[in-house]
Amino acid sequence: MLGQFPHGKVHCSIAFDVDAQRYLLVSDSFSDILGVEATHLQQNTDFLNGIIAPEAFNNIKQLTNNLTEGAHIQINYTLNTNNRQLTEHRKLITDAITRHKILISEITGIQLPEASRREQFLNSLIDSQTNFLVRIDVEGNFTYVNPQFTKTFGYAWNEIIGHHFSETTIPQEVYKCEEAFVNCLENPGKIVKLIHKKPDKRGFLHDTEWEFISIIDDNGKVVEIQGIGQDITQQLHAQEEAMRIKTSLEALINNTQDHIWSVDRERRYMYMNQSYISQITYLTGVEPKKGDYSNKHAGFTKQIIDEWNIYYQRALNGENYTVISQSADPAGGRPLYFEVNFNPIYTASGEIIGVGCFGHNITSRLKNQQDLMDQNLRLRNIASLSSHELRRPVASMLGLISIMDRENFFNPDNEAIIGHVLTVSKEIDEVVRLIVDSTFVK
Template sequence: MFNPNPAANGNCTIVFDIDEQKCLFVTESFYSLFDVGIDHLHQNVDFLSGLVNPEVIAEVKQLTEGLALNGSIQITYRLEASQKQLTENRTLAIDGLTGHKIILCSISTTPAVISAPAPFDKPGPREQFLNSLIDSQTNFLIRIDINGKFSFVNRRFLKTFGYDEAEIIGHHFSKTTIPQEAHLCEEAFMNCVNNPGKIVRLVHKKPAKDGSLHDTEWEFVSITDDDGSVVEVQGIGRDITPQMQMREEALQIKDSLEALINNTRDHIWSVDRELRYMYMNQAYVEQVTYLTGVMPCKGQSSYEDSGFSKQIIDDWTVYYNRALNGERYSIVSESIDPMNGRSLYFEVSFNPIYTATGDIIGAGCFGHNITDRLKIQKELVDQNERLKNIASLSSHELRRPVASMLGLISLMDHEDFYNPENEEIIAHLFTVSAEIDAAIRLVVDSTMPNKRARTN
């Protein structure tokens, strides 16, 4: 729609399709000349809307409707906001490609000289301008006659696919199709021929002269003569190879990410606001199927016919709703292994899922089996309790007989070993030794309770 080489800021050119009621072309200098933003043409069919007095718009419309083919008028009007006075030359013509009536507007800040209109069937400034406009398009424009042969291709088509005009004009359109998709082009062509006025869309790969393939997207429509008979098929297309490459890369990334997620043993799933499954990785599907005997499916309710008990359904409904209300949190969930009846523990985090506008559309959940971790933690707690018990036994049960032994040894007569009193002390030492042995056994048993249980 925009000229890549706009005119100077003091003038601009606009081409308006009367039949389609839309601008086909406008130079970028339009915006500075009329002091408007880029949205103006999208919001107004008539580019003068809101810029000049409504009476002026009505007068310009009346003058335009009275124009004869190839006739011109000169209009002068003042912009309401800036009070800038502009002069416009407006000409009515026929687009040689589409057959539509078009208005050519040349606008400047100084009065323009009106030139005599040249006949449109002879090469002239307007025809040259239209040809230049067609060739400056970034889209492809082609015409195919009723026999399937090219009758016209624009410069963009030739440049993209590397052909000279003589290599295309008069040749069948199958020259620029690949064998695998030739039937698609044939079907689109016959659909246009058999349905005048119908827009037929086609996406297919088109080979260039050097053998490279381009992904292309087309809209075809038939062109009829005054009797309503189809004489040609016109196609407007564009090269979508970069978009298709980006899409392919995105699919590869998606597949890689999907493979990564499905190769983890952690459980990943999400539900929508109606608590229906939006996504589940393979680990979650397998775990739920193992626990309940029912395989969850995408789009299915997370609790109806799920195999879970009512209590579990009620609990998880609360969990999901907390996340759907914007809360981020984690819980420890307990399940029973159906094979051995043992408890399985999972740490589950809940996270709200937001749209770009900040609305919550679902809850994302991440579950991790922590059964082994809790088992290890319990063993560590038990071990700490045993160590505390050992420390207590060492400080009380063991120290008392040791202190008694040390006291008895200090009472012995070391100079006369056969002193009768030593015999009594030695007897007490045997008793204390037995107490020490019992205390040591108690410490050992507290250290290894399983061994003690087996011994007993």
């Protein structure tokens, strides 16, 4: 498109009937100069609509609306379509026949040579960068900053160019910048990295990350230092938040009495919370370390290792399950019981890369359950004694009492009945003793 014109001026004429809202004349060079197809005119009564910046378009439209007959204006704008800078002369006249108002536009521009266009393209590319680009002379003064730098830190061009780099650095970190500056001067071609806080014009601090390199002339002499940087404030905040969450989570995990650990496919420890480390150390006398092979732990017997290799393999095969593991307390040898849940660890693609384990000491729970079972057994025994052994002598006593002569207490038959009552009372006493013995744990 641009190559169709010789070096020098380009020109386009446009005549637009304001009253009829239609184009009367458009030069053949219109499409090539403005970088649009002919259909653009069919869709827009104002040919600049959509091909220059909105703010510039609104300003030009206002100037045109205020244009009086016979007057003319000169406007300059840059096209979005091909980045060409154009000058336009607009004049408003009245057609002698139709008495319609006609807007005449004469558009001119300079067709740049190929080298100039390349330079313009590179400058546009640099200016559109989201990273910072700066250049500093050997005295430490800024010679160039790109728009992203001035936009982020709020400085005008003249507030930066010619000023020393220390003016845009907090006093506490000037030494970092000076060390990087000297390093670049003394080591041409070496990339020097720098992370430091840089204040904007309002005083807010930005965490920035830079890479500096010296620029040398044909004689190998350093003439400037160029730096490419970026604002990593949000990135650092995100890292700090992630670290805070990680620290809180680890504190929570390490403050629980449950055992949490994981192993990779080779059975090496990937993670262990403090409870697990303390428990294994207590049971075996050897502290486990991250990265150690769990199946080579010095405190485990071969039987234990073989048993746990099976457990881990089941989880590595994709099974999620729970087992009850028994150990012996080194202090006294009493049995300890742990409920352990095994969970496969998957990657985002579904590959199993390890096993996550959660263990809980259930010794007290099992003891409570056993105590409850023993208590239930005793209650059943008491119920049995009450319903069988106790009811028999009580029934006998009630029978004896019923045949006793209450009107003549000295009846000779009463003596025999009272003897039997004493015998039955002893039987009741023996049953009561059995009930008492069954109630309390020996």
